[in-house]
Amino acid sequence: MKILSLIIDLLYPKHCRFCNKVIGFSRCIECEEKVAELKRPIGLPLQRQARNMDCLAFVFSPYNYEKPVSEAILRLKFSNKPLDEKSFALDIVNELKNCDEPLKLDIITCVPTTNREIKEHGRNLPYILAKIISQEMQLEFDPDLLLKIKETKRQMGLSGEQRRKNIKNAFAVNSDKKLTGKSVLIIDDMFTTGSTMNECAETLRKSGAVNCCGATIAAAVR
Numbered sequence: 426m427k428i429l430s431l432i433i434d435l436l437y438p439k440h441c442r443f444c445n446k447v448i449g450f451s452r453c454i455e456c457e458e459k460v461a462e463l464k465r466p467i468g469l470p471l472q473r474q475a476r477n478m479d480c481l482a483f484v485f486s487p488y489n490y491e492k493p494v495s496e497a498i499l500r501l502k503f504s505n506k507p508l509d510e511k512s513f514a515l516d517i518v519n520e521l522k523n524c525d526e527p528l529k530l531d532i533i534t535c536v537p538t539t540n541r542e543i544k545e546h547g548r549n550l551p552y553i554l555a556k557i558i559s560q561e562m563q564l565e566f567d568p569d570l571l572l573k574i575k576e577t578k579r580q581m582g583l584s585g586e587q588r589r590k591n592i593k594n595a596f597a598v599n600s601d602k603k604l605t606g607k608s609v610l611i612i613d614d615m616f617t618t619g620s621t622m623n624e625c626a627e628t629l630r631k632s633g634a635v636n637c638c639g640a641t642i643a644a645a646v647r
C-alpha cells in the first residue's frame with residue numbers, strides 16, 4: 426500500500442492548495458507564512474459590525490479573503506480539485522466543531538445558484554463544499570431546500586445597499602420542504618457583505634426555520 430501511494434505521489438505530485446505550485450513531498454513555506462496571517466481564530470464567529478447578518482445567528486469562516494486564499498477559491502470555482510475541496514471543507518467543519526456554543530443543526534444546504542451561473546463557472550462550489558461538510562458532520566444534506574427564482578446581477582462591484590436590493594426576493598423555499606422548528610446551516614464559498622446569505626436565511630425563516638447560521642471558506646475583512 427505504501428508503494429502504491431508512493432507511485433501515485435510520483436505520478437501526480439502534490440500541489441500547494443493555495444498557490445497551486447508543485448510541492449511534491451515538501452511544504453509551501455511561502456503560503457504557510459501568508460496563510461498563518463489570514464487564518465481566523467478557530468470557532469470565533471464573524472463580527473456582525475458592518476455586515477448584513479440580521480437573520481443569521483452565526484457565520485463561520487476559517488480565513489480572511491485575501492491572496493492566496495482568494496486565488497485558491499477562484500481556482501476551485503473553475504477546476505476539479507477533490508483533495509483541495511475536501512481540505513477546505515474540513516477547515517469549515519473544524520470551525521463548526523470548535524464553536525463555544527454547541528450548534529444544534531438539523532439540515533445543511535447551500536446558497537442556490539441559477540443554471541447560468543453554473544454554466545459560466547462550470548461547477549457549483551457551495552454545493553460541493555456543503556455535501557462534504559454534511560458527510561463529515563453526519564447531518565442531512567438538502568441542496569434543493571432553496572431555489573433561486575430571480576436572475577440577479579453580479580454582486581461583485583455593487584455597494585452594500587445595491588447588493589441588498591439586487592438579491593432581495595431572489596430565493597424561495599422549495600414548496601415540498603417542511604422547515605418548522607428546524608435549524609439550518611447555509612454554505613457558500615465566501616462571505617462579503619452578507620446580503621446573499623442573509624437573504625437566504627430570511628427566506629428560510631419565513632418558512633418556519635427557527636435558526637439559521639452560515640459558513641464559508643473565507644470572509645472579506647470588514
Ligand SMILES: [Zn+2]
Nearest residue numbers: 441444453456
Ligand atoms: Zn503555496
